[in-house]
Amino acid sequence: MAAQNNLDMISQSQPPHKRSIVRQLPDDLIETIISFLPPKEVCALAVLSKRFRYSWHLCRNLCFDREFAIKMSRDEYKRIVNDFFIYNRSSRAETFKLYFDAAGDTSLVCYWIHKVTTLGVREFELDFTQSTRKCMLSYELVDVKTINIMRLVNCELHLPLASNGLCHLRDLTFERVRARPMVIRAIFLNCMSLRSLRLIKCNSIFNLKIFAQELKGFQDLEVKNCSDVHLVGINAPTLRSFHYHGKICEFKFFSDLPKLNDVILEIAHPRGFHLLSNRQHVVISLSFVKVLTVTSTFLEGLSARFEGHEYKEMEFCMPRLEEFHLIVAPESNLIPSDIASFLKKCPQIERVFIDLGNNAFGTSIYWEFHGRKYLSEWETVFPHLKCVKIKGFTLKELPVMMARFFLKFGVSLHYLVLVKPMRHNFPGTFVPDCLRWGTTSNAQIQIYDYPGDTSTIIPQHL
């Protein structure tokens, strides 16, 4: 009771927002706060006082991840993790992360997993990077409703098609997992709360079918460096972001994507001649996008084609696009007129980032017969364009034409940022203002060396 009176006095005598001395918390409460710290910090705090000597037994942040395992032998790691489970007195676990080679110790790992699932773990990560063989994870082991976030690395999960388990899972990441069509299908039948799915370096995917029409909140899809994807089919009306990094594949959209505003299509330059299939369908499906990052492979697919006796442009519009980031592959045949022709379809464009590869923007027959004329006859202005950044800028004809193009037609351009390629110097006689000749631009022209680019104008997708 004395303590209570004491608390009353403190709170009455001083306004709460100006109090410099913070209140004394009861030891039990301090102990439960400490239990939210990761293992290393909890154990280091065992020296606080005798009262907290064994507080680490309550640890609920069981984060034995890669960083934790650094500088530790396998045996030491195993002993410490096991101690945490043997002495654990906590009623809850928030996080469980494991970075371990399970070979030879699978039953021990199963015991740990079983234990954290009974503690109602929310964030669950198994990283078996070190294992030479993929570890099989039985579904029953992780079929708990408490798990919100799951990341599996170098192992496999066998989900039955309809079990309603993992129904509260929000974020799922598979890394180096065999994500066969059945597995993906089971995910979308089971995990009704799923918001985000990341597939990184997974294999056995083939036809990736994202059929999320029954899910209320599916927002983010990332497919990165998965070697054997042939087709990505998406039916996800609530999707907000789609990031694809990898080789060229077919994209099919089975639903409207009114919320999709953030897209990366970082498609590697294909060996040999290979164009994006059903290109018209793809650009139409992306028509609500606000921030778009693509590689030259994508843009080449959209560029003008020689049909009959003349070059014909594709018809589409990206009415909401505000930021466009283009990464040009060194082997690319892309020329400035392709970029201009694309931007013409983006009336709201504000920010343009162009990363030129080493040999990009070479002159070609296509440039001689089509590009140069196309740009010299250009008339459309970009009223909303605020900043343009060109990386790998040289004083060759095409990059200079590109820069002058933006200065001339970006009628309210504020910044033109030019970053030189690695180990490249402009002649001493070069004056940035000469780019402005023939335009009325007031834009600030900033020039940076490649490693010394301190410009604050950076794309949203890095």
Place this chain on the structure above:
Amino acid sequence: MARKNRNPVGKNVDPEAQKKKTRTLTLKSSDGQEFSISESAAVLSIAIENMVEDDCAGGVIPLPLVDGGTLARVITYLNKHAEDGASDEEKRKFDEEFVSGMEMGVLFDVVLAANYLDIRGLLREVRRRIADRMKNKSVEWVRKTFHIESDFTPEEEEQMKKEFAWAWEGVDSDVDD
């Protein structure tokens, strides 16, 4: 989960839940400020729920351990979490913002209140946030912040550090902002 069963907020079919939404309670802080709150929001606090069930409420519920400023914050939290149609996603975002700007002293006030009123979600959120702020801090900092006096002898402390040598690897002691 048990709480949810005892307290079926948001199920429109339940007439009792409907009543709770319209009925208001008055909470009185230690410094005499009064706040009215719907019963459905108030009973997210297990302590208040018990008081209501035991009918010791009688209109005004005195909370002598919570000052007005803190109670106002707690009520903001309760109202959001009792709101009809607020999705889990929204609540998560709210929780994140709710604790993000708070100073350590305020966090302590709120954690004490959440502990006393037994508001599980809030208690967890605030404890986690305090723990976040403790990361990479020295033992001395933690002792000072939580008013803990060491009763270990220097020899005992050395012994403990040896025992948990792995936890001390790469730790710069006494570097705090």
